[in-house]
Amino acid sequence: MVLVAAIAAGVLINTAGFLQSSAEQTGQQSSDQVTNRLQVTSATGQIGTVSGEDRVGVVNISVSRAPGAGNIDLSETTIQWVDS
Structure with missing residues (x-):
């Protein structure tokens, strides 16, 4: 049971890190499109x-x-x- 919870927590942390990186990249691209037009x-x-x-x-x-x-x-x- 503890092993399953640890694996699930690891997957959630990894997914959160990926989503944060994607959001930062999208934000930078959006900013570039608005400011350098x-x-x-x-x-x-x-x-x-x-x-x-x-x-x-x-x-x-x-x-x-x-x-x-x-x-x-x-x-x-x-x-x-x-x-x-």
């Missing part, structure tokens, strides 16, 4: 025809730092294109 100032695209269908070929996006944002390293930036 970009504002899109303009976005244009060139449409071409591929196999009879109109397609966006080239996109130009101009951005600036949002108010209060620090320096932002764009070397590993990814952009998600959502088509409606």
Whole structure:
């Protein structure tokens, strides 16, 4: 009985530590997204025809730092294109 309780306590402590680490990481990521933001100032695209269908070929996006944002390293930036 004591062995089962000790194992259960160990599992709970391990789980609590994992959840705390995950929460801290999520909090840091959320803070980074809020404080170091970009504002899109303009976005244009060139449409071409591929196999009879109109397609966006080239996109130009101009951005600036949002108010209060620090320096932002764009070397590993990814952009998600959502088509409606």
